[in-house]
Amino acid sequence: MLMLFGGSFNPPHIGHRIIAEIAYDEFKPERFLIVPSKNPPHKSIDFIANFDKRFSWCERVFFEYYFEVSDIESKLPSPSYTIRTIEYLMNFDKNIYLLIGEDSFKNFHKWYKWEEIVKKVKLVVYPRYFEEKSPYSVDFEYIKLESPIVEISSTEIRQRIKKGKTVKGLIDDKIIEEVLKEYN
Numbered sequence: 001m002l003m004l005f006g007g008s009f010n011p012p013h014i015g016h017r018i019i020a021e022i023a024y025d026e027f028k029p030e031r032f033l034i035v036p037s038k039n040p041p042h043k044s045i046d047f048i049a050n051f052d053k054r055f056s057w058c059e060r061v062f063f064e065y066y067f068e069v070s071d072i073e074s075k076l077p078s079p080s081y082t083i084r085t086i087e088y089l090m091n092f093d094k095n096i097y098l099l100i101g102e103d104s105f106k107n108f109h110k111w112y113k114w115e116e117i118v119k120k121v122k123l124v125v126y127p128r129y130f131e132e133k134s135p136y137s138v139d140f141e142y143i144k145l146e147s148p149i150v151e152i153s154s155t156e157i158r159q160r161i162k163k164g165k166t167v168k169g170l171i172d173d174k175i176i177e178e179v180l181k182e183y184n
Helices: 014-027 051-061 082-089 102-106 114-120 154-162 176-183
Strands: 002-007 031-036 096-101 122-126
Touching (some): 002 014, 002 082, 014 031, 014 122, 031 051, 051 176, 096 102, 102 122, 154 176
Parallel strands (some): 002 031, 002 096
């Protein structure tokens, strides 16, 4: 079984790390891929650090042997659609679990070829809100990851940096200086 955790990781933060650790512990996949998006179709290029930086940050944040940071999206056609990554990975493993946040899940019906995605993978959703029940309904199966709600986002980190506020403890010490320089 392969667990796929993709995102812009702009920058990767402690919340990403916590969710990955909980998902690994829950599912014990043979491979756990962290996949920074090369050219995310839903993000403005003006607000995103270049791929090589984000990839390097992820390598240092997700350093345990059971995580594998993959540059697959740098080799696939742009923009970085999840379905392309999944179809490529299915050449190696047909049992794929896709880990996404509840915030992304809320807009999942807007993803490129989302109907194909849910046919090819098992969707694992981690909570991002304090609501007991999600404010949306779906007609496909998904797994809700039992985990604490992590109230931090890459957007919030970038905003804190711009305002001169601390992000210590929110991002890994191994990358903090580079992240501050990038978004200041």
